[in-house]
Amino acid sequence: MTNEAPTVDGTLLLDEQLCFALYAAQRAVTAAYRPLLDELGLTYPQYLVLLVLWERGETTVKELASALRLDYGTMSPLLKRLEAAGLVRRERSARDERSVLVACTGRGEELKGRAERVPGTLLATTGLGTAEVTRLREELWGLAERAQGAADRTR
Incomplete structure (x- = not known):
């Protein structure tokens, strides 16, 4: 008698699921980021927004949501919190009233220097x-x- 679990194509064993391995890895990586981002006063999603803005500069909410693979319903409260913290500004586009532009404030740009150590520290x-x-x-x-x-x- 062996103690090995049987392996079957289409197994429903939790630890055999690709989706669960990805989920566990994502949660662990996010948890590893947490203390680094806490020092910056940011959540992980806020950090991702700022990464896009630091890379691209002023961009529309639609482009930002696309870059982060998020829907508008998720972006709006996220941007409101960043704006309340004084890190981003939002304003209607002069060219297209339906479009909202997002950019870092001076305070948001200053945070970039402190954030530059995050990737290396995580590694x-x-x-x-x-x-x-x-x-x-x-x-x-x-x-x-x-x-x-x-x-x-x-x-």
Whole structure:
């Protein structure tokens, strides 16, 4: 008699699920970011918004939501909290009244300097090397693309 669990195609064992491994990894990575972002006074989603704004500069809410793969209903309260904290400003576009532009304030730009240490600190605390991170990121983007294709085909 063995103590090995049987393996079957289509298994319903939790630890055999790709989705659960991704979920657990995402939660663990977010938890590892938390103390670093707490020092900045940011939540993880707020940090992601600022990353896009630091990279692109002023952008529309629609473009920001697309970049972060979030819906408008999620973006609006997130941006309101960042605006209340004095880190971003929102204003209607002069060219298109339906469009809202978002940009960092001076305070939001100042935070960028402090945030620049976050990625390196996270790598150091997790023990991941640059090559490993690059490989993981490429594999995850490939998976995201395939999964999005599958989701689009079922709509």
